[in-house]
Amino acid sequence: MSNHNSLPPRSPLSSTPPSNGGSQAKLGLVPTNNVTTSDGVTVRARIDPTLTVADVVRQLCVNLKIKGSPSDFALRDEFHELVTNDNLRKKIKAKLDLKLVNAPNKEGREIAERLQARDQKTMRLTLYTLQRYIRENEFASEFINYDGVAQLVDIIFTSQGNTLAYALTAMQNLMELDYGWASLDEAFIFRVVQVLSSPQSLINVCRPATAILKKLVEADPSDAPGLQVGSSKGAPAVIPGSVYHYGFTIVFEQMRKEKSLLETIVNRLGSADTAMAQYSMMLINSLLSHANDVRWEEFIAEMERFNMRKAVVRLMSQHMVEDLTSSILDFQANMLKVTYRKKSTPVNVEDQPSHVADLNYIWNHSKLIQEVDENGQQLKWRKLGFDTEDIELEFNDVGILGLECLKRFVERDPDFSKMVLEQLSRPAERRCPIAKASNEVVELLSEHWAIFAPGYSTTTTFQPFFLDFYKVHALATNFFLRMWSESGAASGDFVRVVALVRSQVKVALHSENVRAWHEVEHDFLKCEYRAVRDRQMKELEKEDDLLSKIPVRNLRAKIFKESYEFVRQQRTQCLLQGAWFVIALPGNAPQPRDSRRPSKPWRFVRLDNSLKYLHYIDSAVKFPVRGGLEDLPDRIEIAAISKIATGTCVPPPNVLRDHNDLPPTSPLAPSPLSFSLLSIHEEQGSLADLIAADQSRWADWTDGLNLLRKDGGHVASDETAGFVQVLTEIGLKIKLLDLSGEMVEIPSGLTAGSPPPNTDFFFSELI
Known part of the structure; x- marks a missing residue:
């Protein structure tokens, strides 16, 4: 750096004090940055972008005659971001105002000392500075x-x-x-x-x-970090420190x-x-x-x-x-996990007092008296409509979810005891098995909302009725009882009534993100048996009754889980391969005054193998990017992303129209293929605003990024949800072809035989 009176032509760093004269105008013809010292002195500097930050700081200290070691100083921009070797060139080109300040390690020491002093007059300012710099490794290490x-x-x-x-x-x-x-x-x-x-x-x-x-x-x-999922059967060990x-x-x-x-x-x-x-x-x-x-x-x-x-x-x-x-x-995805976990958690009357309390509540509100049947066996739970007295076995398929649903059903109906007595007053073959019907409704609702396995949700819309699971269950169970009575059903008609209820569930709960609750109530409470039966008969003409059988439903659940996992891995692979995007303008950003094309409108983004960072580079044109991360100097931490907002960005001027591989859109309207990576820190806003080349790439990246998050990622696009459903249906049909081709009869359910009376047996080997 030379003094302001002499600027040698080969000087990598030159400065001059600010002036209103012609010299400043001449300097404006080349990239210059205002540099301000801690003493308030401001100079205009022309900085060689090939220098390291350490060299720039050293020359500034020499030319400005600043006391102390140059290693005690650093540069920050006008937004307080630390200037590093990686971003120096970008800040010089943007002509950002720079500040010569304490180096991060020195600042870290001083702030730690100021906190220890507990000076109330400067405490807030110290903490304000701390919260701004604490994310920087050099500062944090010294502070710690x-x-x-x-x-x-x-x-x-x-x-x-x-x-x-x-x-x-x-x-x-x-x-x-x-x-x-x-x-x-x-x-x-x-x-x-x-x-x-x-x-x-x-x-x-x-x-x-x-x-x-x-x-x-x-x-x-x-x-x-670095722990491989499924690498250990036990709990992972805690690394010291x-x-x-x-x-x-x-x-x-x-x-x-x-x-x-x-x-x-x-x-x-x-x-x-x-x-x-x-x-x-x-x-x-x-x-x-x-x-x-x-x-x-x-x-x-x-x-x-x-x-x-x-x-x-x-x-x-x-x-x-x-x-x-x-x-x-x-939250919906997490509640699906909760619901599945309840459904798969067995009722345990030996070790779970809460389960016993729920069963006692149901029995007491039935106001029935335990008796003995003609065979001298206990007659209690069969009065409520179960097939046996083994209460744990009766809830085997629906777990504590079924128990809770039945309890809530009893709570909602003050006339539950009258309902039970009414059924018991009928001939045995005409009684509706209330408890069994309740469990079957749980199965129907689980099928409707695809509660197949933990962590697998393909919904892309709000499901307020799913969040009211118990309320919907009560409505559907009452509908079951009404259909039983209006159809004059007998004990052999249980499957037929189940089919009626399944049909009505599909109708009543369709498009739940836009329907009002009173419409759902009307569909369950007012719809007549004849109308439901006619509609169901038309549906049977189009559907295969085979698909409603329990073994097939279980098979569908298994294939759904496999399909979901396959699509999840495919989305992650797309992120690992990387893709080009247009750098968008936030929807609430002021529109540029001119329509000039941005100097670097393109960004290539790639996920690293650790699944922790998105690495990227901005460019004036698209170019072949090598494998690995060498060509991608900048990065965004996945943990710093709070959510992926979609359809929020507008395209920059004169970019999309120049490329046939990108969809046309109004420069003032948000692009449907745009998405923003919003920061966990509200003041930072968006970490990136991008526009994808097509719908498939948009779905790959929005869903891929959502599914990487730790707090319950979800599917955001109909395309991904559709892929999962299509793969599930294709896989199911292929499996069923194996069975139907062999003319194998698929039962509606399987009943386990009685257990052996002792352990004096062995399994013979098939020859």
């Missing part, structure tokens, strides 16, 4: 080494108001790193729980507190100490602050997706007690729903 984390934790314990908000936000940002916060103990977690459970806590306090709990839930040993030693159990143990916490979180879903509602929704999704066997049933029961489902259904109809769409779809 100088006991900064312990000081920050102490401030969180002792502060209130905005000071607490800044401290919690700094901790939230620190937790984006995979190190430095492994020392957080149960006392700290409980402090965050207390802050979050207090109705008096400010919104700007609750947001980071919610994010911290979410991060702790996801810091489970099974989520540690790793931050991945928390998880659901540790967090929920502290949550249980504050009984009002879950209720408060649910109530905050109705907050007028959209970000607060979204943070609460994301925490709930993380808890649901990470809940383990130890406290699972207790946690789900608490959620049900505070009407979590109803709160989400209300969100679906509110004005801010667009910002919460991704989180709501995640």
Whole structure:
């Protein structure tokens, strides 16, 4: 660097003080940057982009006669982002204002020391600076080494108001790193729980507190980087010093100490602050997706007690729903897991007092008296419509989901005992088996909502009726009883009535994202038997009765799971291969004043093999990108993405129209093939705004990115959902051809024989 009176032609770094004269105009002809020192001195510098940042800083220190070692200084841009060797060229070309500031390691030491001093006059400013820089590795390492984390934790314990908000936000940002916060103990977690459970806590306090709990839930040993799924049958070992030693159990143990916490979180879903509602929704999704066997049933029961489902259904109809769409779809996917888990969890009267309590509730409200039949056997559960007295066997196919549905059905009907007595007053062959009908309705609803396996959901729309599963079950069960009576059914007609109810379920619950609840009630309560029968007969002409048999339904569930997994892997492979996109403008961004084509309108994006980062490069033209990541200098962390918003971006001027491989669209209207990667930090907004070349690439990437997320990813495109369904149907038909070609008779169900009286037997080998 030369002084401002002499600019040598070969100087890699030249500067001059700002001026209103002709010299400044001449300098404007070449790329220059304003550089401001900590003393407030500003110079205009022409920086050689081939230099390293260390060389630039060294020459600035020499030319500006700044005392101290150049290693104690660094450059930041006007947005406080650290200038590195990777982004120096970009910032020079953009002519961004730069600042000569303390190096990150020096700043980290000084802030740790200032926190220890506890100067209340400068505390907020120090914390504000900390929350901005703590994500940087050099800063964080030095801050951690100088006991900064312990000081920050102490401030969180002792502060209130905005000071607490800044401290919690700094901790939230620190937790984006995979190190430095492994020392957080149960006392700290409980402090965050207390802050979050207090109705008096400010919104700007609750947001980071919610994010911290979410991060702790996801810091489970099974989520540690590098751990291969399915690589170990047992629980993964905790690596000493790793931050991945928390998880659901540790967090929920502290949550249980504050009984009002879950209720408060649910109530905050109705907050007028959209970000607060979204943070609460994301925490709930993380808890649901990470809940383990130890406290699972207790946690789900608490959620049900505070009407979590109803709160989400209300969100679906509110004005801010667009910002919460991704989180709501995640919640639906998680509730599908919960429902499947309940359905596959057997009723256990020996070890589960809650199951016994539910059964006693059902029996007591029937107001029946236990008797003995003509064979001297107990006559109790058969009076309610079960086939046997083995209550665990009766709920074998529907698990505790069936038990809970029957209990809720009894709760909703104050005349349940009269209903039971009415059936018992009829001849035995004319009685409707109420309990058996209830279980069959559970199976029909599970089939309708594809509750086949945990973690496999292809819905792309809201399902408010699914979230009201118990209410729909009660309506459908009453419909079953009415069809039984109106059709004059006898004991041999059970399958026929089941077919009627299946037909009505399809009609009543279709297009549930746009239908009103009163329409569903009308379809179940007012539809006459003759109309249902006529429609069902027409459906039988088009459908194969074989598909409704239980073994075939189970086969469909198995193939559905395989198809879903296949499509998920295909989407991930697309991300690993990479693709070109147009860099879009956010929908709310001001339109450019001119229509000039952007200098670099294209971006190539590729997922790395660790599935943790999206690497990319911006370019003026598309070019062949080599395998690997060498050509992709920039990256976005997957964990920093809160959601994938779709249809939110507009194309830049004069880009799409020049390429036949991209769809035409208005420059002012959002492209249907656009998507945005929104940051977990609201102030950062979108991390990337892109437009795909076609519908298939858009579906590959939006669904692929959604399914990578830890807190319950979901399918967002009809194309992906359609692929899963088509593969399932094709696979099912191929399997059935094997059977039908051999003329194998498929039974409607299989009944297990009685167990051997002793163990004195062996299995013979087939020859």
